[in-house]
Amino acid sequence: MAAKRSSAQSNRSQRKSVSLQSVQEPHGDPPLSLDRIVATAVELLDAEGVDGLKMRRLADRLGAGAMSLYWHVDNKEEVFDLALDAVLEYRGAPQVDEPEDWRDEAVHLLQDWRASMLRHPWSASLLSRRALGPNILNRLELLSKTLSRAGVADADLNVAIWSLWNYVMGATITRASFGLSDDDRAAAQQRLTGLSEHYPTIERARLLLDSDWDGTFRKGLDFLLDGLSPGQNSGSR
Amino acid sequence: MAAKRSSAQSNRSQRKSVSLQSVQEPHGDPPLSLDRIVATAVELLDAEGVDGLKMRRLADRLGAGAMSLYWHVDNKEEVFDLALDAVLEYRGAPQVDEPEDWRDEAVHLLQDWRASMLRHPWSASLLSRRALGPNILNRLELLSKTLSRAGVADADLNVAIWSLWNYVMGATITRASFGLSDDDRAAAQQRLTGLSEHYPTIERARLLLDSDWDGTFRKGLDFLLDGLSPGQNSGSR
DNA sequence: GATTGACTCGTACGCTGTACGATTAGATTG
DNA sequence: CAATCTAATCGTACAGCGTACGAGTCAATC
Numbered sequence: 001m002a003a004k005r006s007s008a009q010s011n012r013s014q015r016k017s018v019s020l021q022s023v024q025e026p027h028g029d030p031p032l033s034l035d036r037i038v039a040t041a042v043e044l045l046d047a048e049g050v051d052g053l054k055m056r057r058l059a060d061r062l063g064a065g066a067m068s069l070y071w072h073v074d075n076k077e078e079v080f081d082l083a084l085d086a087v088l089e090y091r092g093a094p095q096v097d098e099p100e101d102w103r104d105e106a107v108h109l110l111q112d113w114r115a116s117m118l119r120h121p122w123s124a125s126l127l128s129r130r131a132l133g134p135n136i137l138n139r140l141e142l143l144s145k146t147l148s149r150a151g152v153a154d155a156d157l158n159v160a161i162w163s164l165w166n167y168v169m170g171a172t173i174t175r176a177s178f179g180l181s182d183d184d185r186a187a188a189q190q191r192l193t194g195l196s197e198h199y200p201t202i203e204r205a206r207l208l209l210d211s212d213w214d215g216t217f218r219k220g221l222d223f224l225l226d227g228l229s230p231g232q233n234s235g236s237r
Numbered sequence: 238m239a240a241k242r243s244s245a246q247s248n249r250s251q252r253k254s255v256s257l258q259s260v261q262e263p264h265g266d267p268p269l270s271l272d273r274i275v276a277t278a279v280e281l282l283d284a285e286g287v288d289g290l291k292m293r294r295l296a297d298r299l300g301a302g303a304m305s306l307y308w309h310v311d312n313k314e315e316v317f318d319l320a321l322d323a324v325l326e327y328r329g330a331p332q333v334d335e336p337e338d339w340r341d342e343a344v345h346l347l348q349d350w351r352a353s354m355l356r357h358p359w360s361a362s363l364l365s366r367r368a369l370g371p372n373i374l375n376r377l378e379l380l381s382k383t384l385s386r387a388g389v390a391d392a393d394l395n396v397a398i399w400s401l402w403n404y405v406m407g408a409t410i411t412r413a414s415f416g417l418s419d420d421d422r423a424a425a426q427q428r429l430t431g432l433s434e435h436y437p438t439i440e441r442a443r444l445l446l447d448s449d450w451d452g453t454f455r456k457g458l459d460f461l462l463d464g465l466s467p468g469q470n471s472g473s474r
Numbered sequence: 475g476a477t478t479g480a481c482t483c484g485t486a487c488g489c490t491g492t493a494c495g496a497t498t499a500g501a502t503t504g
Numbered sequence: 505c506a507a508t509c510t511a512a513t514c515g516t517a518c519a520g521c522g523t524a525c526g527a528g529t530c531a532a533t534c
Contacts, residue, residue, distance in 0.1 A: 055492080067514055127365075169410060170407030171403040201382045204385070205381055207377065223464030304483050479530105479533100492519100497515100498511105499511090502509070504505100
């Protein structure tokens with residue numbers, strides 16, 4: 001009998017980030033591993049949402065017993081944390097050292113961030129946990145570097161990063177929680193029409209109705225970047 | 238025996254908004270009511286967090302049997318939705334019709350929004366549910382009206398509202414999930430110092446460390462408002 | 475007095491996360 | 505070779521959860 005390794009290695013920050021790519025066995029039941037567990041958890045979350053992830057079901061999908069998971073993982077919470085970070089791996093081109101347009105670079109970084117999360121809508125609702133996995137930190141570092149190279153002073157970097165982060169996270173959560181499906185839009189329409197008398201301005205703005213979410217996100221992002229770069233020529237680009 | 242009224246009235250959008258104020262009985266066990274249930278749920282959430290809210294405990298606090306709650310409420314989810322909206326009631330002065338500085342008004346509205354949620358940190362983690370309660374809608378309407386009176390064209394209103402909403406929600410969730418306590422900050426410090434080699438720019442920005450959250454929020458908000466009001470004089474104010 | 479409808483609640487069920495300890499298989503050691 | 509150790513798996517069991525169901529209470533109405 002061995003002492004569960006959990007406490008010995010539950011130092012999660014040290015554990016190398018889990019990749020979703022590398023797990024592709026042809027058939028049979030390959031041995032359990034953290035990578036397989038996380039990859040399957042992401043599958044399950046994609047298919048059934050946050051409430052659909054149960055330890056027994058996860059184990060079933062892996063062809064394993066439920067309790068076998070606990071050798072690799074401390075508890076269910078950790079599965080969530082790992083799944084969230086796994087989904088946030090950045091697969092973009094490594095930054096070059098040429099100046100390039102920093103603004104394009106920042107926009108691309110942030111749009112990709114949002115898109116990655118919207119591909120797995122459950123990830124937005126997990127954001128409230130204080131999990132700074134390596135992939136999140138990596139994205140933050142890339143963003144910081146971009147802004148820094150753009151000439152943002154170290155003293156202002158904090159504000160700039162947080163503003164952009166906040167905007168992206170808010171937009172993503174909002175987008176993920178309001179429907180991606182047409183049914184949801186219909187429901188929203190239904191909800192709002194009855195109340196237009198109490199909320200006339202909301203109705204005038206056509207809030208929530210036939211919105212171009214991606215375009216709205218982009219426009220707002222540009223506004224924010226305009227504000228953040230007072231020196232630049234803040235055209236609408 | 239009566240048919241549960243649930244389905245008949247679970248038309249939540251019609252139900253008048255629940256107030257936290259009005260529930261103050263000296264002692265004894267006043268009869269159950271939706272107001273009391275929601276108010277007590279908020280208490281319990283404040284004290285124990287999201288995971289601390291169990292139907293049995295909620296009922297205990299109310300001096301009632303667990304199943305009695307289900308006469309007033311469809312399920313636990315609805316308790317969450319109602320608690321979230323209850324906490325978002327706006328207690329500010331009703332808007333006057335004088336012009337006033339629209340920018341100050343908007344800033345005040347958004348700061349109050351954030352502050353209201355930070356007073357109940359669990360509320361941030363509930364944001365991912367698509368619950369547009371009356372109090373949220375009311376705040377959105379106020380914000381819309383302010384922007385509209387400031388001269389924002391109806392066509393741009395949608396973007397403006399969502400940008401501000403996204404920013405505020407992102408900031409609030411981030412602030413609520415990263416620590417309010419000193420222990421949390423110490424932990425963050427601990428986490429980051431080991432990794433400074435991998436994330437040098439993050440460290441230079443002193444991200445997450447001894448940050449003035451309120452000030453950062455305010456500054457970023459100003460940047461966003463600068464971007465949103467291209468016509469105005471976009472001073473640092 | 476009988477009936478009704480609003481409201482309360484005890485019991486029970488299915489499901490959850492996971493503690494505990496037995497079991498196995500492979501490597502290491504004498 | 506046998507003995508021992510370590511990593512990994514999993515069956516069983518338990519406490520706690522949300523809530524379905526139906527019986528119970530009480531005031532208002534006929």
